[in-house]
Amino acid sequence: MNSFQRKSLYAALAGAGALGVTATADAVSVNPNGLGQVLIYPYYTVNADAAGNAYNSLLSVVNTDSSAKAVKVRFLEGRNSREVLDFNLFLSKFDVWTAGIVPSTTGGARIITTDNSCTIPANSALKAGVNFVNFGYVGDGGGDGLDRTKEGYVEIILMASYTSTNCTSIVVTHVNGTPLCQTAKHPLSDTSAKNDASGTTGGLFGGMT
Structure with a gap:
């Protein structure tokens, strides 16, 4: 399995109710100012276009809040909404x-960044570029090829916030x-x-072009 399929922190926090999801239908609303806990990039x-030139999609997310945050970043292919990559971003x-x-x-899509923000797994892999994978849709009847990863959508889900004095906030803060x-004396991990x-x-907002 691809080392970038990271679900442990997401599962732990969701199980503890950190996502703030309740059973009532009116617990979810759309903020007219574009700020929130969940972002969907459609x-x-x-x-490629008619001339054979491939498009690139440029993704951004902004934390407008004064507290550090952990978010789940998920990429889903467009045919059957199967996950093709996920990781935890701080x-x-x-x-x-x-x-x-x-x-x-390899005939599909990949993500690459020059950003220094912390991730689990470590950001060095993202800087080199990580290919989207087909593990989530092989055998679903929609085709097993990596070409399915070439278009889709993105979800960014807020999992937790951190007070300025705790270890996680300190190690993810840019200096x-x-x-x-992961180079700190008490390195970033799912457990911490x-x-x-x-x-x-x-307080999240973002965009894609």
Whole structure:
């Protein structure tokens, strides 16, 4: 399995109610100002135009809040909404994270970034570029090829916020443009991120071009 399929923190926090989901239908609303705890980017593509030039999709998410945050980033292909990649992203206060979805050399799509924000797994893989995978849809009847990953949509889900004095907040905060992440004395991990979580405070917005 691809090492970038990271669900442990998401599952732990969701199980603890950190996503703030309730059984009532009116618990979910759309913020007219574009801020919230869940962002849905309705379409990405790396398909080619009529001249054979492939598109790139450029993704951004902004933390407008004064507390650090953990978010789940999920990429889903467009045919049957099967997940093709996910990872945990940590935003320091007032942080901006950017990445590009570009064609891969394997016939599908991949994500690449120059951003230093912390991730689990470690950000070094994303900087080199991570291919989208077909594990989630092989055998579903929609075709097993990686070409299915060439278009789809993105979900970013807020999992937790962190007070400024706890370890997770400190190691994900940018100092001269670079956070400590996994190089800290107490390195970032699923366990530390779960233990330091202090609810959710919203304040995310983003865009894709």
